[in-house]
Amino acid sequence: MTDARVARRYARALFGAAVRANIVASVEDDLALLSAMTRNSPDFKRFLHSPTASKDQKLELFGRIFSDRVTATTMSFIRLVIEKGREDSFEHIRIAYTELRREKEGVVAAQVVSAFELNEDEKRRLIDKLTRESGKTIEPVFLVDSSLIGGVSVEMGNYVLDGSISGSLNRLRETLIYDLLKQN
Numbered sequence: 001m002t003d004a005r006v007a008r009r010y011a012r013a014l015f016g017a018a019v020r021a022n023i024v025a026s027v028e029d030d031l032a033l034l035s036a037m038t039r040n041s042p043d044f045k046r047f048l049h050s051p052t053a054s055k056d057q058k059l060e061l062f063g064r065i066f067s068d069r070v071t072a073t074t075m076s077f078i079r080l081v082i083e084k085g086r087e088d089s090f091e092h093i094r095i096a097y098t099e100l101r102r103e104k105e106g107v108v109a110a111q112v113v114s115a116f117e118l119n120e121d122e123k124r125r126l127i128d129k130l131t132r133e134s135g136k137t138i139e140p141v142f143l144v145d146s147s148l149i150g151g152v153s154v155e156m157g158n159y160v161l162d163g164s165i166s167g168s169l170n171r172l173r174e175t176l177i178y179d180l181l182k183q184n
Helices: 003-021 024-040 042-049 055-066 072-083 087-105 120-134 165-183
Strands: 107-114 137-144 152-156 159-162
Touching: 003 024, 003 072, 003 087, 024 042, 024 055, 024 072, 024 087, 042 055, 042 087, 055 072, 072 087, 087 107, 107 120, 120 137, 120 152
Parallel strands: 107 137
Antiparallel strands: 107 152, 152 159
């Protein structure tokens, strides 16, 4: 079974428990904390993935670090994942859990890339328009990429809206090449 399938199964089980306990957001925050800890601490990540560290050592460390920082549901889940030897799947589980939460709430993630930092009013108007167009609640991530030259590019699932100047120039270049090749 692939990591993504395993992660999705674990995420579904955790999500079901979180829904029953009405702590979906808290558990998602707990998973984000675990992910940040793994990402920001090379020593922690090395220990987590070390084949020489025993399950008991990992359980003890996780208990010391997280027991007073995460919900009891999350802590029980962490113990289960470590007992099953699936601690390398934590990040995949976090991603799958977030997808399940978005599905349940009818939320779609959107990555909005602009050439310059958007002000709060521009962000709000853009999200309002995307919400009206998609009929879903938008969960945006705003990024800045000066290579766009100007404008905005939005990616929501399989949908890409490229309103950037660099995107327009690329489309124009492709059209010109196509027209030139068509003439020959």
